[in-house]
Amino acid sequence: MRPMIDRDQVLHVARLARLRLSEDDVETMTGELSGILEHVDRIGNLDLEGVEPTSHVVALENVLRPDVPRPSLPQDVALASAPEPLNGAFRVPSPQADA
Amino acid sequence: MGELLGLTVAQAAAKIAAGDVSAAEYFGAWQGAAAGDELNAYLWSVENAGDYEVKDGPLGGIPVAVKDIFCTEGTPTTAGSRIIEGYRPPYTATAVRRLDAAGARVLGKTNMDEFAMGSSNENSAYGPVLNPWDRGRVPGGSSGGSAAAVAGGLAPCAIGTDTGGSIRQPASLCGIVGLKPTYGAISRYGMIAFASSLDQCGPLTRDVTDAALLLAAMQGRDPCDSTSVGIEGGIAAPSREDLKGLRFGVPSELARDTFDAGVRAVFEATLARIEELGGEIAEVALPSAEHGISAYYVIAPAEASSNLARYDGVRYGMRSGGDGDLLEMYETTRAEGFGTEVKRRIMLGTYALSSGYYEAYYGQAQKVRTRIAEDFKAAFAEVDFVVTPTSPTVAFGLGEKTADPLSMYLNDFFTVPMSLAGIPAISIPAGLAEPEGGGRRLPVGFQIAAPAFAEQKLLEASYALERAIGFDARPEGVDG
Amino acid sequence: MAELEAVIGLEIHVQLATKTKMFCGCELSFGDEPNVHTCPVCLAHPGVLPVPNEQAILYALQIAAALECEVAPRSIFHRKNYFYPDNPKAYQISQYDIPLASNGRLGEIRIHRAHLEEDAAKMIHVGESGRIHGSGASLVDFNRGGTPLVEIVTEPDLRGAAEAAEWARLLRETVRQLGVSDVNMEEGSLRVDANVSVRPAGSEELGTKTELKNMNSFRFLQRGVEAELERQRELIAAGGTVEQETLHFDPQSGSLTSLRSKEEAHDYRYFPEPDLVPLAPTEEMLRDAREALPELPAVRIERYVGDGLARDVATVLATDPETADYFERAATAASGVEAKTVAIWVTGELAAALRQADSETGAAGSKVSPESLAALVALVQGKKISHGSGKTVLAALVAEGGDPAAIVEREGLAGMSSEDGELESIVAAAVEANPEAAEQIKAGNGKAIGAIVGAVMRETKGRADGGEVTRLIRSQLGL
């Protein structure tokens, strides 16, 4: 049977999710995801024409916050867990080609 | 000492409030118990209880084991993952703050499946939790550490989170009470998100009264969580002794569902018990529930793929590949920081949301969800509660299902529909049963689900049934 | 080949001037130390949740009302998923299939949609970091991250670079007058992207568009769009085709560079934000938004045009509400003078006089009250003083304020009418003193009259009316 998801799709999805997969991972993942998708794909055959999708289970609207400032974190606390902070800022490698 | 540890939360709180028991002594006793953790239930526990001032309140002096998914200011919070190992949050989750305001105190942070993804606790980056009834078996998941701590005599009570059964299933497998409240009853603020539209905090306790006590303290609208509502009128200690006039619906689909014979026997004995208490058993139809697992394993991974995208090595937690360019840092950090199951679900969810597949997967799953909610609504027009076994099996062996993710997912068969509908459900221990392959008898949970925000009614019925069942078995070596 | 017509649509991001961020209580401010306005929510710590800012929603509703949009009875937020260090959750909370507002217009340009979202953080590239493989590093400052934004998207109704820039100015002025944003392009509180394409004139189809990002002034917007239109026209003339891409315009060199290649095509995996409940603006919220609207430039322009003002004068006034209010008071006070004449005095003579005096203030803040300007215009129009004397009086009013009639009296600027004969004798003397010019005029050289008029004006110190002087010269020369 044709797998539900193929190697190229696995690689594409891994790139979207920013997950580096080893060759073995790609292999295993392709098999496992296909198996799971085959199961969940059963809902694809249900006739749900006209059924409203649930986006929230609570029946609330307009839950808002007044525009009143609350204290922010001191800079050192904000940066406390950051790898390699610099000059009060979070440091990251340059984006380069990856936009 | 043993006497102290044998008290329920309600009993201990009463004694502390009356001055019969010293809060410091009580806390110290539990601290000692937690320090002797051989189940790998704790990832962190309080070392020094010395400077402990008891706050007045319904939980004054009560230690609580907190699933490591709740942020606690200044103390390690890992969500069972390497990717935020060493992270100390700058804030505390609302549920924990409310327990604190009621006088309780965090005893430790409990082990869990990484980011709450799992039904066996084998997906923790910090090793599996062992079931106190049989250390060769899993405690269930993902709140396995919390369940094992309570069942194993390492904490008087605990809190966990339930996304598709993560409180109820481990409670069932460990022989304790686990309550998943209505979505919106307790604030999710500070609870590390797995699947935002499903996640809900709840108590894992020795008995129904203790579950009510913890729920009462934690529930309520929170300005930090737009989706929180609270329970109107609050929660009181349950006291009902019979089930007269209450109708319990058994899904007709259950007849053809496969589950352990031992589990079925306990389930049927419990139905008989309900009738003895004056309750009525009726059949209800939940025709869409059988698609719950499929819908759940689209929705939960999809939301998780987005919720877990913030673990990128930029602001906190692990960073790897930082000497390369940005893409390399992202991909390496996430490849090394996340475990296999988490990666699998991120992949699944990213795929389900990606261009061209959204309608077929996520859109369709959300429609199934609507159908399931409608099924429950129709059922609750006929009956007061819907009942099922909590889990199709008793605790299974460590490593037994890890090779086949799908068989692991099917464990959530009975608990997922309530999560999708956002309604409250409780698992109470109903008896013991021998596992399919033979062996020591293990706990079996009985699940009762109620309409949204009908927690008080649910607790009352559970309390009456709990008394009638009189489940008093304990794992070997545990006081009670 | 048929002429290629420009088809331009704009996407404008407006930062709202709320006190706090869109989804957390951190204060908004510009130019502070990095990362001093952050909290677990806007740093996307584990477990945090967003709660929308009520004021941001009211501001967005005001923008929707000003742009005559339909407001969705129930809109929801979506997550737009992508990884970037300035996007801490790795998703931006935005609106997708049901935006807050749609189907509006501003002037002649239709508004496709306007929706609420949150801003990204600020990133600065710091270059070489000295690490082995690293080509450099970037620093991220989350102070700005999470600022409420309204994104306004027009239909592709603009037909030229200048028109696009002019309309963008009108939009800025409109939003500024609402008081919901600082609309400062340099500080980034107003950011304009342009979607540019060309098509054969008369065609209804849309050509392939390119997207020009973040031009930080209206001048650069105009120049960028011009450059891109030229590039597309040349490309097509040479037999090529336009590729869909995002371009960056460098105002220094005037060049356009591609920002993203096609293979990096984004897949944002939008889905409804489960952490937020739907937004269903109540009647009360909508009424509050409508009632908060001042008279907006586009409306004012039409009213002024209806009152007889030239469109360009009307536009100048309407985009400067203080001066416009000043004009309206002056026009009301000036009995017997047409509004358009008062408008020309306000935007022309008065503006020039204030510039001349290096005045820091506009008309409204000057010493010239609208009533005294009205009185002055009435004197000139009634030929009580000459236009030139009018300017002299205006200069005095700018310097010291006061009553124009009193200044006329004090300076002896009262007009000279031909009736008393004084002007006639001055003209006669001037004709006599300039025989050459007189001959040339008689020979048909009309321009030569200037020399004699000039002499009369010097003699009368500008009190004489130019038209009257010309008439007298010609009659004395028998013409």
Ligand SMILES: [Mg+2]
């Ligand atoms: Mg945008």
Ligand SMILES: [Zn+2]
């Ligand atoms: Zn903040």
